[in-house]
Amino acid sequence: MKRKCMILILITSLLLVSCSNYKELNSVSIVVAMGVDYIPKDNQYNMVLQIINPSAIASVTGSIGTPVIALEQKGRTISEAARNITKSVSRSNIYSHVALVVIGEKLAKEKTLNYIFDVFERDSKIRVNIPVVIARNDSVYHVMNNLPALDKLPAKSMVGKIKNTSSLLGENQEIQMRQVISALSSSGREPVINGAILEHETKTSETLDNFSTVKSSYNKIEGLGVIKKGRLVGWLDGGPAKSVQIIDNVIKETNLQIKCSKDEYDSMELTRVKTDTKVKMKGKIPIIHIKVKSIAIIDEVLCNDNFDKANTLKKYEVLSEKAIKQTLDEGIKKAQGYGADIFGFGDKLHLSDPKVFKKYEKNWNDQFQKAKVKIDVDVQINNVGMRKKAYPF
Incomplete structure (x- = not known):
């Protein structure tokens, strides 16, 4: 009888125990894209996070607002810039769903990518099997946050364009962060990174009004950035x-x-x-x-x-x-x-x-x-x- 009671207590304890590190969905914000640029005059990094707006992507009638929210902050390191963003958001950021990383052209030219990618590979919360692009001749913020007419999420739109043009045209390929890191670590190969630009930019590029015009603005995959010793040295088209x-x-x-x-x-x-x-x-x-x-x-x-x-x-x-x-x-x-x-x-x-x-x-x-x-x-x-x-x- 005593043994049965012990087993019953043990089973009851296991059923009552819950995960100590769980988080409710309404207490987190899901980051779907990250952008990093460099500000020479401040000698600081600029971090842009693209976060899903749950109320806008719901399937039920009555969804309101833009599908994503963009937040940005500066810092002496990328980690500091990311933590500074917590001042502007009421929920803790979840990075496991990041689908795209955008690097600024100024950052790629003036700072070595060997150290930039260190933060992504070192942090276990971020996957390295995700696409990376360089914002070519434009700011990271503009290239990332144009609201596409066909896809609700800008990151999904850009990833789809990379896959599409890689399959049919062949001037680009699906380049993931892990491939760039591998080439940076190799003494027998230098990496290439896809470029992205914003076409037909208007004052409404980042608003829902971009959906209501035939000639809407859109981001576009354009060229391959040539990297040498961690720095962008030119483009191939x-x-x-x-x-x-x-x-x-x-x-x-x-x-x-x-x-x-x-x-x-x-x-x-x-x-x-x-x-x-x-x-x-x-x-x-x-x-x-x-x-x-x-x-x-x-x-x-x-x-x-x-x-x-x-x-x-x-x-x-x-x-x-x-x-x-x-x-x-x-x-x-x-x-x-x-x-x-x-x-x-x-x-x-x-x-x-x-x-x-x-x-x-x-x-x-x-x-x-x-x-x-x-x-x-x-x-x-x-x-x-x-x-x-x-x-x-």
């Missing part, structure tokens, strides 16, 4: 930006414009793009050999060519191979101009020949600037769409 994704083997599909006359272009869709890269040292010069294979589909014809003929297809295969080679060549030369191996050629040499790479890892970027590159491209057209002959012009 268009073809040179696409070269990073091709060499990284992350292109899902993309598009090529093939000049078919003096003023006209035909369009080709590239799928199944596979790249193999070999790096070796010859003397003190890196020799880089890049092989690209791809399947192509003709998706737009503005010249009167007959794709029913084998020689026409062959002509376009050769033209597309030259176009891809030019894209890669331009991208590599621009990166060499910046003195930043953003393609990870050093990492590839390290994997294939660790002893040789050890000799050059301390000044690998200098070696990369001297590198000689050979590019081989093989494109096969296996589809011309629903028509073989163009409309008569």
Whole structure:
């Protein structure tokens, strides 16, 4: 009997015990995006937090207000700036749902990102598998807090745009904070970070009135920021930006414009793009050999060519191979101009020949600037769409 009583007391105790660190939902604020910039004249960091407004995103009729609330404060460190925000909010901030981090261009240029990302990786409350972007030619606050017409949450909108353009255009890729940290820690690769800008900015960009106009303002993914030794040193746009994704083997599909006359272009869709890269040292010069294979589909014809003929297809295969080679060549030369191996050629040499790479890892970027590159491209057209002959012009 005594034993039964003890068991009953034990079970009752377990049922009555609750979590000591739980928090009620109405006592917390959920942070969905964070922005960090640098103010040189104050030598301080500016922190912007984007917090969900529960009353505005409720599904029931009668929701009021903007879907997010933006708060900002300054501090001598990022941690101090974040804690200073507590003066402006009545609830404790929860950072486990942060979906996006925005870095100011001034911060990326003037302060090393090696220390900026330290606070994110060191703090267990923040995940590092989230996208990071640089606010290009604009303030972090403006780029973050434009209210999009299609999505309620600005952070969700920007993350969706990164995924969309990465899948279809290929000038950007889904770059997460952990990838940037890994590249910053590597001696054989420098990171790249997606840029973001605000288009058609108006006085109503941060209000619900932005929904009520056809030509509303919107944030846009624009270019790749080149990082060298933790600092932003320049930007890649268009073809040179696409070269990073091709060499990284992350292109899902993309598009090529093939000049078919003096003023006209035909369009080709590239799928199944596979790249193999070999790096070796010859003397003190890196020799880089890049092989690209791809399947192509003709998706737009503005010249009167007959794709029913084998020689026409062959002509376009050769033209597309030259176009891809030019894209890669331009991208590599621009990166060499910046003195930043953003393609990870050093990492590839390290994997294939660790002893040789050890000799050059301390000044690998200098070696990369001297590198000689050979590019081989093989494109096969296996589809011309629903028509073989163009409309008569």
